[in-house]
Amino acid sequence: MTQPDSAGAPVVRVDDLRVRFPTLDGQVRAVEGLSFEVPVGGGLGIVGESGSGKSVTSLALMGLHRGTRADISGSIEVAGRDVNAASNKQLRAMRGNDIAMVFQDPMQSLHPLFTVGNQLVEALRVHRSDVSRADAHAKAVESLERVGIPEPAKRINSYPHEFSGGMRQRVVIAMGLMCDPKVLLADEPTTALDVTVQAQVLDLLDGLRRELGMALILVSHDLAVVAGSVDEVVVMRHGEAVEHGDVRRVLAEPQHSYTRALLDAVPRVEVSRAQRRAQDRADRADRAGEGGGTAPGTADETAADETAPGETPAGNGAHAAPAPPPAGATAFGQKPPADEEPAQEPGPGTGSATVSEPSAPPETQGEPLLRVRDAAQRFKVRGGLWGRSSDFWAVRDVSFDLHPGQTLGVVGESGSGKSTLSRMVMRLLEPTEGTVEFEGRDITHLPERALRPLRRDIQMVFQNPYSSLNPRVTVGDAIGTALKVQGERDRTTIRTRVRELLDRVGLQPDHYNRFPHAFSGGQRQRIAIARALILKPKLIICDEPVSALDVSTQDQVLRLLSELQDDFGLTYIFVAHDLAVVRQVSDRVAVMRKGEIVEMGDSDTVYENPRSEYTRQLLTAAPVLDPDEARRLRAERVAGSATA
Amino acid sequence: MLTYILRRLGAGLLLLAVVTMVTFAIFYVVPRWAGRTTEQLATMYVGRAPTPEAIQATIDRLGLDQPIALQFYEFVRGILFGAEYQFGRDTVQCSAPCFGFSFQTYQEVFPEIVARLPVTVSLAIGAGIIWLVGGIAVGVVSAVWKGSIFDRVAMAVALAGVSLPIFFTGLLSLAFLVHSWGLFATPIYVPFTENPLGWAEGMVLPWLTLAFLHAAMYARQTRAGMLETLSEDYIRTARAKGLSERRVVLKHALRPTLTPIVTIFGLDLGLVLGGAVLTEQVFSLNGIGRYAVQAITQSDLPVILGVTLFGAFFIVVSNLIVDLLYPLIDPRVRVHG
Helix, strand or coil: CCCCCCCCCCCEEEEEEEEEEEECCEEEEEEEEEEEEECCCCEEEEECCCCCCHHHHHHHHCCCCCCCCCEEEEEEEECCEECCCCCHHHHHHHECCCEEEECCCCCCCCCCCCCHHHHHHHHHHCCCCCCCHHHHHHHHHHHHHHCCCCCHHHHCCCCHHHCCHHHHHHHHHHHHHCCCCCEEEEECCCCCCCHHHHHHHHHHHHHHHHHHCCEEEEEECCHHHHHCCCCEEEEEECCEEEEEEEHHHHHHCCCCHHHHHHHHHCCCCCCCHHHHHHHHHHHHHHHHHHHCCCCCCCHHHHHHHHCCHHHCCCCCCCCCCCCCCCCCCCCCCCCHHHHHCHHHCCCHHHHHHHHHCCCCCCCCCCCCCEEEEEEEEEEEECCCHHHCCEEEEEEEEEEEEECCCCEEEEECCCCCCHHHHHHHHHCCCCCCEEEEEECCEECCCCCHHHHHHHHCCEEEECCCCCCCCCCCCCHHHHHHHHHHHCCCCCHHHHHHHHHHHHHHCCCCHHHHHCCHHHCCHHHHHHHHHHHHHCCCCCEEEEECCCCCCCHHHHHHHHHHHHHHHHHHCCEEEEEECCHHHHHHHCCEEEEEECCEEEEEEEHHHHHHCCCCHHHHHHHHHCCCCCHHHHHHHHHHHHHHHHHC | CHHHHHHHHHHHHHHHHHHHHHHHHHHHHHHHHCCCCHHHHHHHHCCCCCCHHHHHHHHHHHCCCCCHHHHHHHHHHHHHHCEEEEECCEEEEECCCCCCECCCCCCEHHHHHHHHHHHHHHHHHHHHHHHHHHHHHHHHHHHHCCCCHHHHHHHHHHHHHHHCCHHHHHHHHHHHHHHHCCCCCCCCCCCCCCCHHHHHHHHHHHHHHHHHHHHHHHHHHHHHHHHHHHCCHHHHHHHHCCCCHHHHHHHHHHHHHHHHHHHHHHHHHHHHHCCCHHHHHHCCCCCHHHHHHHHHHCCCHHHHHHHHHHHHHHHHHHHHHHHHHHHHHCHHHCCCC
């Protein structure tokens, strides 16, 4: 499977690795019989959903399971050293020196109380005690410069909180470079970052690999993230490698159905709204034809789908033990139509579907449901002399109309004001300037009391399904409360309505009395959607509804949203940082930056002929599945940043 | 940074002013709301022989027949600039922080407090160091060896320490450690300047007793904080660098854990400096706390007022010191400009 290695022994060799965690319910097999090799200077991608065992694997490579109850067998060799057999002292000599690790969340992975210089110097001197403090300092400056931190000599004395997320990830990488390791292990290094920053960090890792001849192991849940940066890829599921091979081969001709399902679930920026809708409707018709079922994932289907270990709430924390793989339940098996339909690919093949279903032309004439004019939001920022505050405009001069049945996509990076905008429309914030009209009525400055009846019509679905549901309230109550608040007294009516809705969003009505912790991320987001739907709203604002979910779960939730829109004639404002996702759900797209809309228009136009430089930048930064395309875009970015 | 200091100073002064007002109100205003007449008030505060003349003299001296606002003004003026008191024909000068004269001993209050200060400070500083160092050490070891015998025993003892009052542990240690077994010298205050060794010998049991109570709390706090810090991502980063476990614990994990501990230490120390009432009482140390207890049993108003304000002063000051130290401990709260 591994390419013949010309440079001698591979720098990382994993053979039949098994990691198990004892739990009260018996052993959890986090990794089962995993084998791979990474040649000197090679690039390996490990891809899988949360709970697939990819993070457990990377921690095992570092020997970081020491001291936990993990039971490890098989062999791991890093730079010729057997990690499992090594003494603690030998392990420490290896960590950071032969193999350095970059973690997922740069906001958490640097020590908040020490300067970055201190932390970099420490990383070097722990392995090279003979290097003087001054030399180590010089090396740290050099390392910071290499990863692209401006003014490294000055910034070395800064604390981590004085850097942005992307810069912090660069600092973590710089720390990894201090001892010139042979392998850089990056575990979801860009998951917490914006698209453009993600592209920069990936470009940096790729450049370092080439310049320093370092091997790179890139772990991610997203195939598109690894596509352009590695030579080989391992696809993991339930702790096993289901597919392993050259990255071009795996992406072009996936052998295993799970890889195909993963590939299909990746939202592609080149797929238009019309294609996506046609696809979803065709799938739906197929399903209805087959089973006469109600809708998208009928209850049991989806439940089985989502109780796959990939979506257990355990996440991929360092020592979190993933749930055991349930017998028979597969995360992808329930979506055969997607596997067979070529319609996901743009091209003439999909012509018939696309043309015959002219993407339900939303009404653009007539009274808009929502009209926003010159809206602006100011926040007072405390600080300065004697606590005097200064103004910060989070949103400025935003205007748009939204017609019933339409979806407006709002894209932007963190800090672009997209969440503030949705809060203003929701009237959770009172706009400082401008007007917000809902159904022709000015609601900009309505007092809370007058707003209350309107709350029924505008609902919201939030980003993090883990914190947006009260853990002590049953699912049924969480959904039903809104009815009670709006004046419904009859308990049986509420109960019936909630059960209907649970069924409608693809959950079992019997789950009424369960608490949120019993559900996976995707299921929780379905609950949140049901909660938003219970009052039969006209407008639903989805604030990053899928960004906390795995790709395949994300796909299911997007399908659900699209079907609900068809069935109930809903109007959406869809806020997200992922360009591909936004394209596939939106009729119109607004690109936001620093509180202003830099470009707005029909979604296909914006994506195919972007007028603003910023939109173009975003589009070249979006990860793509084709390795060659990814490399081309990277060259473009590098050239762009060189001229800039 | 300067504005930050000034702001904290301003807040501290304001707090002292509020404490002064409230203390004043408790002793001068609240009894009147409860229906006490001027004469009744004066009778309470007259001291030994409540003859009509003595009562009248007290009223005159304290200005009890004056409007409340004027009384408060005189009170504050006394504290800030000193005051003059009339004892019959004699005029007595009471200098700057003037809290008045004790009703019982006719001594000026402030010098009396200052005279007792070394005892209280000796007790507080000594005990403070012991409980801080001991508590943190026990907490760290407990967290690192979580679930070990040491951890369990230490936490059980800590629970006892938190629950047992000083008058229990103090009397018990006096009875056994001093009188029955003779392991410790009888607690007595010897000024440090006279005989440092005697000073330490005489104070060691009060220190340990007072420290036991607090150390228990600190050990539990440290253990909990340490366990939380050890699960942070940056600790994993530190391990991934190849640092030794010792360095991970003592450098990377301990510092963030100490941040909240330093805050409560400031408060606790300030509290004890204002008078460790029970400890001083149990070991018969003539400090501020004991002075306060005597004054309370004798309704010695000026002394109570003086001790209260003095204690508040210590708390405000130690709070201020913690606030100013905080940016040094945690760079994230460092204020620019």
